[in-house]
Amino acid sequence: xxxxxxxxxxxxxxxxxxxxxxxxxxxxxxxxxxxxxxxxxxxxxxxxxxxxxxxxxxxxxxxxxxxxxxxxxxxxxxxxxxxxxxxxxxxxxxxxxxxxxxxxxxxxxxxxxxxxxxxxxxxxxxxxxxxxxxxxxxxxxxxxxxxxxxxxxxxxxxxxxxxxxxxxxxxxxxxxxxxxxxxxxxxxxxxxxxxxxxxxxxxxxxxxxxxxxxxxxxxxxxxxxxxxxxxxxxxxxxxxxxxxxxxxxxxxxxxxxxxxxxxxxxxxxxxxxxxxxxxxxxxxxxxxxxxxxxxxxxxxxxxxxxxxxxxxxxxxxxxxxxxxxxxxxxxxxxxxxxxxxxxxxxxxxxxxxxxxxxxxxxxxxxxxxxxxxxxxxx
Numbered sequence: 011x012x013x014x015x016x017x018x019x020x021x022x023x024x025x026x027x028x029x030x031x032x033x034x035x036x037x038x039x040x041x042x043x044x045x046x047x048x049x050x051x052x053x054x055x056x057x058x059x060x061x062x063x064x065x066x067x068x069x070x071x072x073x074x075x076x077x078x079x080x081x082x083x084x085x086x087x088x089x090x091x092x093x094x095x096x097x098x099x100x101x102x103x104x105x106x107x108x109x110x111x112x113x114x115x116x117x118x119x120x121x122x123x124x125x126x127x128x129x130x131x132x133x134x135x136x137x138x139x140x141x142x143x144x145x146x147x148x149x150x151x152x153x154x155x156x157x158x159x160x161x162x163x164x165x166x167x168x169x170x171x172x173x174x175x176x177x178x179x180x181x182x183x184x185x186x187x188x189x190x191x192x193x194x195x196x197x198x199x200x201x202x203x204x205x206x207x208x209x210x211x212x213x214x215x216x217x218x219x220x221x222x223x224x225x226x227x228x229x230x231x232x233x234x235x236x237x238x239x240x241x242x243x244x245x246x247x248x249x250x251x252x253x254x255x256x257x258x259x260x261x262x263x264x265x266x267x268x269x270x271x272x273x274x275x276x277x278x279x280x281x282x283x284x285x286x287x288x289x290x291x292x293x294x295x296x297x298x299x300x301x302x303x304x305x306x307x308x309x310x311x312x313x314x315x316x317x318x319x320x321x322x323x324x325x326x327x328x329x330x331x332x333x334x335x336x337x338x339x340x341x342x343x344x345x346x347x348x349x350x351x352x353x354x355x356x357x358x359x360x361x362x363x364x365x366x367x368x369x370x371x372x373x374x375x376x377x378x379x380x381x382x383x384x385x386x387x388x
Contacts, residue, residue, distance in 0.1 A: 066131070069113060072385060082101045103168050153168060157206075177191060221358065224351065232344045258354075
């Protein structure tokens with residue numbers, strides 16, 4: 011999961027500045043020049059502190075981490091299980107594997123970035139390539155170790171996720187299979203949450219497919235974020251967003267029921283209870299049915315509201331990028347697509363009949379938006 015979509019912070023850098031001034035005043039740029047030869051230069055902050063914290067925040071794209079916990083939470087809900095301590099282990103594993111993909115992504119692209127994105131941490135010399143690669147390896151090992159604490163099945167899914175991340179960054183990124191691999195990574199991350207919570211992974215497959223489809227669309231758009239020029243990718247993203255929002259609001263009533271739950275409104279009748287004449291006519295039964303009907307109505311409303319937030323978050327920047335597929339607007343569309351994963355995860359949890367999980371997931375969106383203004387998610 012190298013950043014959700016395979017994207018980078020491709021914000022333009024001034025090209026009309028005086029080269030002599032650039033080389034003589036690294037403080038004005040916040041980074042040292044690209045190192046020449048074997049010597050490695052560091053920023054003044056790095057020299058004083060030993061570690062350029064901001065460079066690592068930029069490399070790992072920390073604001074994007076807020077899009078990760080919802081994978082496991084939505085997976086547990088879709089699998090018909092409640093979040094438990096094993097779910098926390100799955101979330102921690104996902105966070106580590108996500109950041110491993112971020113570091114590995116920039117390490118693999120360091121030569122290309124030296125030309126197209128010299129302000130990135132590796133080509134600017136603020137982080138050594140060897141350090142980024144070591145971080146990717148260490149975070150991958152940590153992610154697998156955390157998954158193993160949840161059991162063998164979560165470890166197996168985490169292993170498949172880690173293999174997908176490394177394959178994408180090192181081999182598949184620039185091939186037609188790249189977006190599919192990224193979509194598979196997000197889908198596996200959702201399934202990891204379902205397996206860790208000891209739920210039925212088969213029940214979680216539709217939600218994993220929905221999240222993977224969204225990721226596929228955003229990753230396809232991200233392939234044009236440095237040069238722009240293609241309205242078809244954002245247009246296809248708009249169609250995908252509309253279809254997913256509609257499917258979330260129209261589907262999932264049966265999927266949201268817990269295993270063994272009754273199909274009637276009450277949902278918790280004892281076996282054979284419906285054979286007793288007049289039971290449903292008792293006052294207690296009427297009150298119970300009324301509460302169940304009100305809860306179902308509220309759940310439908312919550313699901314619809316979250317689907318609308320998802321559609322608005324993703325569709326607006328995609329529409330602008332389709333009208334003017336410039337690099338800047340395309341980057342905004344990618345960032346919007348990444349942020350839209352949170353309301354989509356919440357909507358999927360609500361569709362699975364887990365309103366509390368849905369609200370907890372949705373609560374991550376404001377933080378992602380706030381910190382995303384300081385450090386780019388792409």
